[in-house]
Structure formats: C-alpha cells, structure tokens
Amino acid sequence: MRIASESRAPYLAAGRSAIEAGPSWLKRMRHEALENFLRDGFPAREDEAWKYTSLAALEKKSLHSPGPGPEFLPDGLPPGHLLTYGNGYVLKRSTSLPDSMLGRMDRALEHATAPLSRHLGTLAGKESALVALNTALWREGALLHLPAGWRVSEPMFIVRTITEEAAMVHERSLIVLEPGAEATLVELCNGRGEYWRNPVTEILLGAGARLLYVRLVEESAAAAHTGALCARQERDSRLDVLSLALGGGLTRQDIALDLAGPGACATLNGCFLAGGRTHVDHHTRIEHSAAHTQSREVFRGIAGGRGRGVFDGLIVVRHGAEKTDARQSSRNLLLSPHAEIDAKPQLEIYADDVKCSHGATVGRLDAGQQFYLQSRGLDAVEARALLLRAFALDALAAVPAGSLRAWLEGRVEAALAALAGASPP
Amino acid sequence: MLEISNLHVAVNGTPILKGIDLTVRAGEVHAVMGPNGSGKSTLAHVIAGREGYEVTAGEVLYLDRNLLELAPEERARAGIFLAFQYPVEIPGVANIQLLKSALNQVRRARGEAELDAMDFLDYVQTRLALVGMKEELLYRSINEGFSGGEKKRNEVLQMAVLEPRLAILDETDSGLDIDALKAVADGVNALRSAERAMVLVTHYQRLLNYIRPDRVHVLAAGRMVKSGGPELALELEKRGYGWLGVAEPAAEARP
Numbered sequence: 001m002r003i004a005s006e007s008r009a010p011y012l013a014a015g016r017s018a019i020e021a022g023p024s025w026l027k028r029m030r031h032e033a034l035e036n037f038l039r040d041g042f043p044a045r046e047d048e049a050w051k052y053t054s055l056a057a058l059e060k061k062s063l064h065s066p067g068p069g070p071e072f073l074p075d076g077l078p079p080g081h082l083l084t085y086g087n088g089y090v091l092k093r094s095t096s097l098p099d100s101m102l103g104r105m106d107r108a109l110e111h112a113t114a115p116l117s118r119h120l121g122t123l124a125g126k127e128s129a130l131v132a133l134n135t136a137l138w139r140e141g142a143l144l145h146l147p148a149g150w151r152v153s154e155p156m157f158i159v160r161t162i163t164e165e166a167a168m169v170h171e172r173s174l175i176v177l178e179p180g181a182e183a184t185l186v187e188l189c190n191g192r193g194e195y196w197r198n199p200v201t202e203i204l205l206g207a208g209a210r211l212l213y214v215r216l217v218e219e220s221a222a223a224a225h226t227g228a229l230c231a232r233q234e235r236d237s238r239l240d241v242l243s244l245a246l247g248g249g250l251t252r253q254d255i256a257l258d259l260a261g262p263g264a265c266a267t268l269n270g271c272f273l274a275g276g277r278t279h280v281d282h283h284t285r286i287e288h289s290a291a292h293t294q295s296r297e298v299f300r301g302i303a304g305g306r307g308r309g310v311f312d313g314l315i316v317v318r319h320g321a322e323k324t325d326a327r328q329s330s331r332n333l334l335l336s337p338h339a340e341i342d343a344k345p346q347l348e349i350y351a352d353d354v355k356c357s358h359g360a361t362v363g364r365l366d367a368g369q370q371f372y373l374q375s376r377g378l379d380a381v382e383a384r385a386l387l388l389r390a391f392a393l394d395a396l397a398a399v400p401a402g403s404l405r406a407w408l409e410g411r412v413e414a415a416l417a418a419l420a421g422a423s424p425p
Numbered sequence: 426m427l428e429i430s431n432l433h434v435a436v437n438g439t440p441i442l443k444g445i446d447l448t449v450r451a452g453e454v455h456a457v458m459g460p461n462g463s464g465k466s467t468l469a470h471v472i473a474g475r476e477g478y479e480v481t482a483g484e485v486l487y488l489d490r491n492l493l494e495l496a497p498e499e500r501a502r503a504g505i506f507l508a509f510q511y512p513v514e515i516p517g518v519a520n521i522q523l524l525k526s527a528l529n530q531v532r533r534a535r536g537e538a539e540l541d542a543m544d545f546l547d548y549v550q551t552r553l554a555l556v557g558m559k560e561e562l563l564y565r566s567i568n569e570g571f572s573g574g575e576k577k578r579n580e581v582l583q584m585a586v587l588e589p590r591l592a593i594l595d596e597t598d599s600g601l602d603i604d605a606l607k608a609v610a611d612g613v614n615a616l617r618s619a620e621r622a623m624v625l626v627t628h629y630q631r632l633l634n635y636i637r638p639d640r641v642h643v644l645a646a647g648r649m650v651k652s653g654g655p656e657l658a659l660e661l662e663k664r665g666y667g668w669l670g671v672a673e674p675a676a677e678a679r680p
C-alpha cells in the first residue's frame with residue numbers, strides 16, 4: 001500500500017542524504033528504489049507471504065535515521081577478523097585483510113571495480129519493498145570480497161549494534177567469493193531499546209567457493225528486525241547458512257538461495273526461540289536451477305509464553321535441474337499452552353528424476369524422554385534443559401567443531417535458559 | 426527394602442493392578458513372571474514413578490519411606506533403578522553426558538563428592554568391561570541407532586554405573602539373542618550383592634537359566650496368583666500359565 005504523503009517525510013529525509021553520496025549509477029539505483037518503496041509501501045497481511053506477520057505497528061511509528069552510536073561486543077567472541085558498526089556506521093576494523101577484501105562498501109564502490117557494481121542489487125528481490133527501502137537508504141555498508149583461491153581460515157565477525165531509540169537502520173552487506181575462495185562470516189545483530197533494523201545481505205559464490213554464513217539475531221526485546229538474505233551459487237560451490245534468532249520483539253527473515261551451477265550444494269539451517277510475546281518468522285526459498293544440486297534444510301523452533309513462530313519453507317526444482325537432491329526438516333516445540341508455531345513446507349518440482357523430501361512437526365517435549373532422564377536422577381528442570389539443548393543444537397550441525405561452534409552453542413544455551421526459565425514446566 | 430501391600434493401580438480409569446503384595450529384602454533377587462497384559466510393566470513403572478498411573482489403594486514402602494510421594498528423580502537418587510523394556514532414544518544427548526549427570530546426582534544424594542572428568546572416565550571404563558560394551562557407544566546419542574542388544578546392555582551399564590540398591594529389570598531379556606542375553610546376565614550377576622535387591626520382570630523363563638532368583642512370583646490379571654522358589658519358573662516353562670487358570674490377553678495396557 002502506497003506510503004501516505006504525510007508519512008513520507010522521514011524516508012525522503014533519509015533518502016536525500018543517502019542518495020547524495022556515491023557514483024551516479026548508485027544514485028540512480030537508490031532513487032529508483034526509494035520511488036518503488038513509496039509506491040508499494042510496507043507489505044500488508046493480504047500478501048500471502050505476510051499472512052502471519054504484521055508490520056502495521058512498525059509502519060505507524062515515527063522513525064528516523066540516526067547518527068553513529070557505540071558498539072557492543074558480546075562476551076567471549078572467538079578470535080577472528082572483526083568489523084563493528086554502531087547505528088549502521090563503521091566503528092572499528094580489526095583485521096589483517098585489506099580494506100578491499102573486508103571493509104566499508106561505500107568506499108569500495110567509489111573506485112567501482114567492475115564486479116561489485118555488477119553484483120550489488122542483483123540478488124536481493126527487487127519485488128520486495130523492504131529490500132527497496134534498504135537499497136535506497138543504506139549508509140556505509142559492509143563488503144567481503146575474496147579473490148579467486150583466497151582462503152581465510154579464521155572466522156570474520158561483523159557486529160552490528162543499534163542503541164538509538166526510534167531509529168531505523170538499513171544495513172547492507174555484499175559478499176563475493178571468487179572461484180575457489182573460502183570464508184566463514186558471522187553477522188551479529190544486537191542493540192538496546194526500541195528500533196527497527198532492516199538489513200540486506202547478498203552473497204555470490206563463484207565456482208568451487210565455500211562459505212559458512214551465520215546470522216545471529218540477538219536484538220533487544222523491543223526491537224523489530226526484518227532481514228533479507230539472498231545468495232547465488234555457481235558450479236560446485238558450497239554454502240552453509242545458519243540463522244539463529246535468539247532475541248528481539250519481532251523478527252522476520254527472508255532467505256533465498258539459488259543453486260545456479262551444477263554440483264552446487266547448500267545447507268540452510270536455523271534455530272529460533274520465541275518467548276514472552278516474541279514473534280519470529282522465517283520464510284525460506286531454495287531454488288535448484290541446475291542439475292546435480294543438493295540442499296539440506298533443518299529448522300528447529302521453540303516457543304514459550306505467548307511466543308509465536310512461523311516457518312515457511314519453499315523448495316523449487318526448476319526445469320532441467322535433474323538429479324536434484326533436496327531435504328527439508330522443520331521440527332518445533334511448544335513450551336506453553338499460549339505459544340504457537342505454524343510450519344508450512346512447500347515443494348514445487350518442474351524436473352524429472354529428483355529426490356525431494358520434507359517433514360514438519362509441531363509438538364511438546366517428549367514425556368517418555370523426560371521420564372527416562374528423571375528415572376536416572378536428573379530433576380525435571382535439568383532433564384528439560386538437556387532435551388531442549390539437544391533439540392536446538394540440531395540446527396548447528398554444519399558448523400565444524402571448534403571455538404566458533406562452542407561459542408554459538410553457548411549463545412543458544414543462554415537464550416534457551418532465559419526462555420525455559422520464563423516458561424516453567 | 427521394598428514392601429508393597431494391597432497395591433491397586435488404574436490407567437485411564439481402568440484397573441490394572443488389583444491388590445499386589447510383595448516384599449523384597451536386601452540381597453534377594455525376585456522374578457515376577459506372567460503373561461502379557463498381566464500388569465508386570467505397570468508394577469515396574471509405578472515403582473519408578475512414571476506419570477499416568479493412578480494408585481487407587483495400597484502402599485509402597487522403600488527403606489521405610491513412602492515411595493509413592495517421591496518424584497522419579499528422588500527415587501533414583503534414593504537408589505531405585507528401572508531398566509526399561511524399551512529404552513528411550515534421545516538424539517543429541519550423549520550417553521556419557523547422561524551417565525555423568527546421573528552419577529553425580531546420585532553421589533550427591535549419597536553424600537559423596539562428585540567425580541571429576543578423569544576419575545569419572547576411569548570409573549566408567551571398569552563398568553564398561555563389566556557389561557562387555559564398546560567404549561565408542563559412550564559418545565553416541567543415548568540409544569540412537571543402537572541395536573536391541575546394545576540398548577539392553579546400555580541399561581545394564583547405567584545400572585552398573587549408578588549402583589542402585591533396588592534394581593527393577595523390565596523385560597530386559599526380551600528381543601535378545603543368546604549371546605546378548607548371556608552378556609546382560611553376566612552384568613546382572615556381577616552386580617548381585619548382599620546390599621542390593623533386584624526384581625526381574627519377565628515373560629519367559631530363559632533369563633532365569635542365567636540369573637537364579639531367590640523367589641518367583643506369578644502375576645496375572647493384576648494379582649499375584651502364585652509365589653515360590655526357583656522351581657516355580659521351571660514349572661511355568663514346562664506347563665505355561667494355563668494351569669494357574671490364567672488366560673493371555675492380546676496386549677498389555679499402557680497409559
């Protein structure tokens with residue numbers, strides 16, 4: 001629905017200052033995107049993809065684009081390359097990699113090397129009004145660009161903190177791994193107070209490239225997070241995506257992977273916790289566009305209190321994508337009678353000779369497992385914690401053992417303890 | 426150690442146990458036999474404290490305490506162990522993790538210090554040898570992908586680690602080939618002691634070829650219809666349950 005003229009001011013103001021900067025092709029892109037957002041407005045409940053998630057409250061808020069704010073680093077961050085942002089502005093860069101590989105995207109675009117200007121904005125859905133708004137308003141951005149054959153073994157962390165009340169922050173990341181390059185990247189979103197974060201990450205993997213990408217959402221309980229992640233994979237590349245939604249008032253993730261080259265392989269895993277009045281919605285779309293591509297999708301959701309979870313997972317097998325092998329599993333647990341999770345797996349298959357399967361469950365903790373543990377001397381709370389931990393950590397299978405894995409497990413355990421504590425058995 | 430008197434238990438309003446009396450003293454091994462549906466597993470679960478069983482009359486004393494008012498974990502910490510007929514699979518929780526948590530809970534309850542990681546491993550090694558189990562199974566998820574024999578052995582391993590005062594083995598012999606049966610029996614025999622009591626719940630006599638009970642009871646249609654020495658088991662093997670005027674219903678009631 002069109003943005004009413006009296007509500008346009010903050011977007012126009014933010015747009016004016018964002019559009020001022022950058023090369024002319026980028027100005028044109030931003031200008032067009034802003035026009036599209038003002039024309040289309042926020043997605044409405046009538047839109048099937050937004051059936052369960054309402055942005056009406058967000059739309060009514062009077063939000064502004066903030067100036068830079070402080071960083072907030074979580075405890076025990078494992079060693080690695082680090083880039084921190086406060087309210088969308090770069091604060092610190094702590095890495096041995098040159099700026100051109102890991103750094104501010106706006107700077108990189110000034111000396112527009114061909115691949116970047118070619119890739120930016122090509123993956124994120126142009127039909128999405130939220131992505132359009134991001135395209136118009138992102139400020140400094142983050143770029144990860146590894147040349148062919150570059151392998152970075154230590155993980156990279158982009159820590160994004162928002163601390164300003166009534167702020168709207170549109171963060172943009174572009175990740176381009178040239179053929180054979182390898183990396184691990186964690187984008188962590190945290191903050192304080194009431195704000196709206198609308199981040200977009202585009203990932204392009206060249207032939208044989210490998211990326212483990214983690215989006216860790218630990219927003220404040222009053223925050224709204226609407227994120228988009230879009231990836232395209234060339235021949236024989238491997239992408240492991242992990243979406244951990246551990247905190248925030250309203251979280252919506254739209255994740256779209258395109259297995260475009262033969263032999264490409266992806267895992268798309270996620271774990272979300274929805275307690276209190278939290279709302280967490282994942283919409284995923286995996287497209288098998290080429291033959292001999294493989295995808296594995298594992299989502300684990302836990303809702304307590306009056307929490308609400310949504311998993312909508314679509315797998316599309318395009319014409320010509322023979323020998324596709326796709327599996328999807330969505331399992332969900334309810335810890336309270338007022339919690340709710342909707343799981344909707346979908347398959348669209350236009351090719352022959354493919355293997356596709358999906359399964360979705362919503363249930364309660366298994367009383368038989370609980371009794372078994374208690375009959376060995378564990379109390380009800382301990383037994384439940386063990387079972388919840390095992391259930392949630394299923395989603396971390398693609399993260400290899402090591403300091404990153406241990407740290408991520410710790411984040412999930414801490415969030416689980418908070419959720420289980422608030423939803424006693 | 427265990428005194429059950431006039432125990433009546435219903436599941437979903439249907440009476441299953443209709444006045445059970447059973448006294449088990451320290452050092453004794455009792456066999457509770459009976460046809461399917463007689464209430465054997467119900468008796469085992471009621472002692473372990475499983476939900477869904479309604480005690481409508483009678484009492485169960487364990488070491489002179491009212492057992493029925495204790496939570497399952499309190500019973501375990503007080504020294505009661507149930508070897509499950511169908512051991513539960515728990516993906517994502519390693520066997521060794523459960524053994525360590527359980528042992529430390531039980532030790533704390535006994536007033537003993539918790540074991541550190543090294544001492545715990547040393548201790549578990551000795552117990553593995555006792556039941557002839559592969560160490561590799563310690564690091565797998567609890568019972569996940571275990572064969573029938575491995576699951577039963579794992580139950581006996583847990584029993585060996587926790588050293589209960591009263592062990593109830595619910596159909597631990599069912600579904601085992603002869604080698605697994607012997608291994609399980611060896612483990613159980615190794616744990617027999619003057620301070621420990623055991624109740625073997627079983628349909629068949631064959632386990633009793635390897636573990637000689639002190640007393641044998643026949644449970645049928647929710648009542649103890651006959652008790653005797655080990656010779657009673659042999660007689661049941663020969664003559665079946667029919668001569669006791671007992672018919673075998675098709676399936677056992679579960680909550």
